Amino acid sequence: MTRLELRDVRKSFGALEVLAGVSLDVGAGEFVSILGPSGAGKSTLFQLLTGALKGEGSMRFDGAPLDDHGARFAFMPQRDALMPWRRVIDNATLGLEVQGLSRRAARQRVAPLFAGFGLAGFERAWPAELSGGMRQRAALLRTVVQQRDMLLLDEPFGALDALTRAAMQRWLETMWQGNRWTALLITHDVREAVLLSDRIYVLSARPARVVSEVAVPLPRPRTESAALAREAAAIEAGILDTLLGQPIPISRSSDGELK
Amino acid sequence: MAVSFDPMRGGIIPASDRLSEEGVGPSAIGESRGDIQSPPQGGRSAVTSALAKAVPAVLAFALLLTAWELYARLGGIAPTMLPAPSRVLQQAWENRAALAENALPTIRATLAGFACSLLAAFILSALVDFLAPLRRALLPLLIASQTLPLVAIAPLVVLWFGFGLLPKILLVALVTFFPMMVALVEGYAATEKEIAQMLAAMGAGRWRIFRLARLPSALPYFFAGLRISITYAVVGAIFAEYAGAAKGLGIYMLSAKNNFRPDLVLAAVAVSSVLTLALFGLAVLVQQIAMPWENARSGKAGREARSDPSAQDRP
Numbered sequence: 001m002t003r004l005e006l007r008d009v010r011k012s013f014g015a016l017e018v019l020a021g022v023s024l025d026v027g028a029g030e031f032v033s034i035l036g037p038s039g040a041g042k043s044t045l046f047q048l049l050t051g052a053l054k055g056e057g058s059m060r061f062d063g064a065p066l067d068d069h070g071a072r073f074a075f076m077p078q079r080d081a082l083m084p085w086r087r088v089i090d091n092a093t094l095g096l097e098v099q100g101l102s103r104r105a106a107r108q109r110v111a112p113l114f115a116g117f118g119l120a121g122f123e124r125a126w127p128a129e130l131s132g133g134m135r136q137r138a139a140l141l142r143t144v145v146q147q148r149d150m151l152l153l154d155e156p157f158g159a160l161d162a163l164t165r166a167a168m169q170r171w172l173e174t175m176w177q178g179n180r181w182t183a184l185l186i187t188h189d190v191r192e193a194v195l196l197s198d199r200i201y202v203l204s205a206r207p208a209r210v211v212s213e214v215a216v217p218l219p220r221p222r223t224e225s226a227a228l229a230r231e232a233a234a235i236e237a238g239i240l241d242t243l244l245g246q247p248i249p250i251s252r253s254s255d256g257e258l259k
Numbered sequence: 260m261a262v263s264f265d266p267m268r269g270g271i272i273p274a275s276d277r278l279s280e281e282g283v284g285p286s287a288i289g290e291s292r293g294d295i296q297s298p299p300q301g302g303r304s305a306v307t308s309a310l311a312k313a314v315p316a317v318l319a320f321a322l323l324l325t326a327w328e329l330y331a332r333l334g335g336i337a338p339t340m341l342p343a344p345s346r347v348l349q350q351a352w353e354n355r356a357a358l359a360e361n362a363l364p365t366i367r368a369t370l371a372g373f374a375c376s377l378l379a380a381f382i383l384s385a386l387v388d389f390l391a392p393l394r395r396a397l398l399p400l401l402i403a404s405q406t407l408p409l410v411a412i413a414p415l416v417v418l419w420f421g422f423g424l425l426p427k428i429l430l431v432a433l434v435t436f437f438p439m440m441v442a443l444v445e446g447y448a449a450t451e452k453e454i455a456q457m458l459a460a461m462g463a464g465r466w467r468i469f470r471l472a473r474l475p476s477a478l479p480y481f482f483a484g485l486r487i488s489i490t491y492a493v494v495g496a497i498f499a500e501y502a503g504a505a506k507g508l509g510i511y512m513l514s515a516k517n518n519f520r521p522d523l524v525l526a527a528v529a530v531s532s533v534l535t536l537a538l539f540g541l542a543v544l545v546q547q548i549a550m551p552w553e554n555a556r557s558g559k560a561g562r563e564a565r566s567d568p569s570a571q572d573r574p
């Protein structure tokens with residue numbers, strides 16, 4: 001069942017054309033990635049979805065136009081956007097408080113989730129006391145507890161070192177398997193997209209349009225076997241060729257039969 | 260805007276210097292993933308390091324006083340020209356009743372003026388944050404208010420408002436309002452864009468975003484402005500009294516000068532300096548209480564530096 005449906009979404013800032021007609025779908029319980037170079041307009045697309053910006057084209061959710069902005073999505077911005085003046089638990093409850101829950105009730109709802117997010121014992125810590133990976137998990141916790149229909153994750157691991165990022169990607173894969181969130185992930189990391197996604201939309205450089213849609217039909221978890229890693233590597237190579245504009249031996253909707 | 264404050268540079272002790280004497284952080288041993296830390300622990304001995312930091316300043320001050328003392332005594336200079344610090348201190352003690360009696364109105368005027376200025380800065384800065392046209396109308400006016408020479412303005416304000424408390428409050432407010440106002444307005448603008456966007460996506464309105472994000476974001480800026488303001492406050496009150504008052508340090512200095520008693524002028528100056536320093540210290544204290552996460556930040560940096568494995572593994 002298709003939940004989010006974008007058709008020919010366009011956005012310009014004055015003379016600067018950023019999105020030149022982006023169409024994409026996200027189904028219920030599906031993990032979809034948007035992969036594109038820096039400055040392509042990926043974050044701009046999220047701002048259109050959350051209603052921070054207005055653009056042209058059709059954006060529908062469950063068949064209805066997206067006008068009551070914000071209510072559908074739990075949005076995790078590009079930087080973790082943790083408030084340094086709030087303790088970790090109060091950062092995690094922020095969305096619930098904005099929804100009208102009392103701080104007490106919000107804390108009670110959030111506290112049991114800390115262990116699963118690897119943050120047990122850090123409820124009363126300040127964000128500045130957390131490592132980079134922990135900050136991202138706290139930001140993700142703040143995002144998922146809002147219990148919206150869909151997660152919008154803007155480069156959640158972009159600022160982490162390679163090792164932490166790999167650990168976080170595995171962790172997110174496990175978390176997603178347990179929860180089956182409907183999620184749209186922005187990334188410029190090809191490996192991350194292949195590891196986490198059911199489908200990947202590859203965007204061109206600005207003005208952005210979808211240059212290729214890649215299905216990733218690999219079983220999960222994808223980090224377990226060497227055979228899976230080889231298949232994943234083949235998909236990665238295909239996407240990289242697309243992005244770098246070389247002749248590509250990869251079909252538009254790959255079904256795993258890759259050279 | 261010409262005036263700007265860097266909250267990272269203000270303050271007596273730079274945050275990065277405050278860490279050197281902190282307790283031992285969590286050990287790196289037994290961590291399977293570099294990502295996992297043990298929960299933060301409290302209890303540090305920042306006080307001792309702060310005291311150690313103060314030593315050079317105290318030494319420099321003592322040296323200055325000693326040089327002055329020697330020059331005044333051995334240089335054959337009349338005490339009516341340049342009294343030695345020891346004489347100032349002794350006269351201050353002898354006239355302690357009069358000094359205290361005159362310090363009280365000054366303290367009252369300073370605190371009342373500062374409180375008014377603080378309140379006005381918060382209300383006006385919030386208004387200006389919500390109404391952009393008001394901002395464009397008011398800020399040039401406020402900058403213009405800072406070009407008024409206090410020497411000329413003080414007697415006029417006394418002429419208009421009499422010898423009571425009101426003209427003092429107005430003059431203190433005039434000199435302390437601007438740094439706090441500018442700091443707050445800049446602080447609101449320094450709110451992280453992503454935080455505001457995220458709050459909007461959560462469904463928060465403008466007032467909510469102001470309260471949850473813009474106001475706390477402005478706190479470090481506000482305190483930087485406050486520290487600057489507070490050093491002007493006592494001076495502002497003294498200026499107002501100088502222009503006309505029944506009692507106060509300003510009028511005390513004036514009459515001491517007219518009686519050829521520079522030692523008493525300097526004694527009153529010392530009292531006003533102590534007042535300013537006390538207010539400044541109070542501001543720093545309030546900041547540390549109001550912003551406990553700032554201490555956490557420097558604590559983290561200290562722990563990280565210590566548990567850096569590449570540094571530990573060296574023989």
Ligand SMILES: Nc1ncnc2c1ncn2[C@@H]1O[C@H](COP(=O)(O)OP(=O)(O)O)[C@@H](O)[C@H]1O
Nearest residue numbers: 013018036037038039040041042043044045206
């Ligand atoms: N509010 C804005 N006004 C003008 N230009 C903008 C604005 N937001 C983004 N841009 C421009 O749009 C382009 C795409 O930005 P962004 O969506 O953040 O890229 P990405 O997230 O893909 O790296 C960039 O060139 C950026 O400078």
Ligand SMILES: [Mg+2]
Nearest residue numbers: 042043044078
């Ligand atoms: Mg971006």
